[in-house]
Amino acid sequence: TTVAEFFYLNGAGNDHAEAAIRAAGETGIGLILARTWMDAEYAPPQFRERIETAAERTRELQDRYPDAHVCVAPHSLHAASHQMIRAAAEFAADRDCMLHVHVAEAPYEGEQTRATYNRTPIQLLRDLGALSDRSVLIHAIYVDAADRELLARQGARVIHNPMTNQYLGDGICDVVALRKTGVLVGLGTDADVKPSILDEMRAAALLQKIKYLDAAALSAREAFAFGTAQGAEALAVAGGDLTVGMPADYVVLDASKIDDWSPAVNAVVYRGADGWVQATFVRGRRVYVGEPSAQARRAREETEAVAKRLCR
Structure with a gap:
């Protein structure tokens, strides 16, 4: 009923982000717009912005669309400069919003940060002021016991993407160890392998059984919670529970x-x-x-038409 969209197409302004917000409103789905900040030289122009520009545009979206839960998303330690990540953390604190960031997705990230800064990616985020209870970390696969303790102390949350992690060959995130350490875990899809929370729940449970060679490593009930109540808590939004005072969001x-x-x-x-x-x-x-709405069908048709033109 609610999605967090890590939105990239910001280099030319807010037009694309506003279109995504309007589309969510038309279909009725709840939206958290994690507006990406990127300034790496290798980033395509349609993604790249100066820090001041990204901050101003994000502020404009927050003021114009308060129901969209617009938050800041410095892409990663390799796609956003340290200055940008620091600025994003300050922005999140000043504007009272969450901070989403991809981190520790592949072994090379840790190899680079250790060689250059003598820090793990998680430690480097802390040093940049971007590791707190506002932080939503996507992937966090390559973390050790000390990293997990640091995540728990800082109150950071982890979004686990088991389907994409398999598709990209990233590795298996040890969510069992994260939970035992006290880290809040939710589920995400990341890439467009097949954006289904049911598939993510299944993959989350089965991969932990394989990792631990234990059929009881992660139960169906725990995986279900990752995709519902704990997922909502990880994103800092109300939901995932049918109790008095909670939004009536259900399927x-x-x-x-x-x-x-x-x-x-x-x-x-x-x-x-x-x-x-x-x-x-x-x-x-x-x-x-029963079936997709007219708006959803039209959006799919238009998207497929664009994809076909691009593939010619």
């Missing part, structure tokens, strides 16, 4: 797909498919039933 699944003799959460995590979703409600309003 209706086809109960005929769930066997009476099997725990429902096991069926959803290990066998669930997008086709099981019969309806979606956001803040009590039905935004999907």
